[in-house]
Amino acid sequence: MVGRARGVVTAVVAFALLVLLWELAKLVLPDDGVLVGGTRVLPRTDDAAMPHVWTVLGRLVEPEVAGAATTRTVGAAVASGALFTLGLALGGLVLGGVLGMVLALAMQRFGLLERAALPYVVASQTVPLIAIAPLVVGWGGKIAIAGWTWQPWASVMVIASYLAFFPVAVGMLRGLNSPAKADVELFRTLAASWWTTLLRLRLPASVPFLLPAVRLAAAASVVGAIVAEISTGTRGGIGRLIIEYAQSATGDPSRLYTAILGAAVLGLVAAGAVGLLDIGLRRYRGSVR
Template identity: 40%
Template sequence: MATLNPPLAAPGSGVGRSVLRRLGESSALPILAVVAVLILVWYAGAVLLNWQTEGDRLVSAGAPYTGLDHVLATWSAKRPVLPAPHQIAVELWTSIATVRPTSPRSLLFHAWVTLSSTLVGFAIGTGLGILLAVGIVHSRVLDKSLMPWIIASQTVPILAVAPMVIVVLGNLQITGLLPKAVISTYLSFFPVTVGMLKGLRSPDVMHLDLMHTYSASRAQILGKLRLPAALPFLFASMKVAIAAALVGAIVAELPTGAVAGLGARLLAGSYYGQTAMIWAALVAASVMAGLLVWIVGRAEQIVLRRTGGRA
């Protein structure tokens, strides 16, 4: 008997299903869905918050208008209460692509100023946090004396600390990047200290007893057991610390009347009523924070892979 040939599949159907399957299995589709919902909510919020002011402007113009004209006016207002997403995109493009990166009008220039103090403060805070954790884990006196003060230091609002630090360092003729880095250090050392301390104390008692039976010194236990065990905790806390350092750098620019940095960009936008400029600076800060956390995550994968840990 002649065998019947199976029906041919529709061209491209297998490829389409494969693409849809990959999108469903990856995290890209949920992220895109959330972003789309946020954009729609943002446009709706722009309509609600700008409705009254744009309605008054249309009435004062005296020309007839429809509801659609009113909605479109809320998305194209010159001084909106809440700018629409496309207005923020235009501001980002204007302040990044149409201006020299070294110009004070460039958002890249201000982002670099903030990034510099963020990285310096993060480096100092990370080093300080690691040293404090190592000292606390090896000294009961430091544990009882320092740890309560470390915790208490984070109960003081950063908005209260920043002006005092800036004024004191200014009287000592210390200006520029360092005062902002000090604020970043203040916010970033705490998560590193707590995370590193947790990691240094994470080895099992059996492993510690085994090292003691080999007559290992404190330095050997630290280098061969405690530090490798603490690496995952350290990088997890560094992701929090790098974002906190960025917040500290921006906050430190606010009470000083700084002329450069994302904080200065926020102040300039508030002074001149340019809400699109304010939101563009906030978006730039968010993107910068995401990139910094991603870089720390990549560094974590490389270090853990080379040290035999779980990447």
């Protein structure tokens, strides 16, 4: 409990320092930035590029569309988009996490598969999401199962899972291979099957490696969901809000920063949700040797 409270306090202090540095940069640096030999080495700090923090927070309580019949605040729009994106990101996390775990189990079981597949697993993360998004949308558009047709949100979830599976697969594979040789030999001496060794030794030993990997995958799935929403034009999420608010950024840049702030908070929420898994698996924290 003390360690968890310390983590919360550290996060709050880090956010306060970030705000302080932001305002300090606006105060110290010139509005046009710093140019050296015609090259801008420090960004512009005027209100059109870096609005004050209190200006951004103030936009959250203002109407999204002035004079509309139904007034929805910018904060409500950001919260609604963040929840929509969070659902897709968590779906992608589950899909990618299950795929990563199954792949890790298969690679640990068959050494030849590990040597053959692991390089391609690593290389898969070098392909940009912008190149993958049209392919997923195009392939998904041809899928129709029992009257159900592929929806844009399904493409977003698949793309989010693409980023989530990698850290889970690598982290769990490392954890499955982490038991000491003496422990593995003891199970072999007792004629334990691979399945028994997996359940009694390898899976418990993999938990300390898996939890950080899942936390990283949660943040990656949020990034993947937001980029996928922007790439595919999916409506309802925080990615779409970023596009819409960016179009009016010249006249009101602070509104764009509200969407960016919502995306940042969304990543923290997704990573923090993994803490529930950490609590449930607390008994295995000391399994690493």
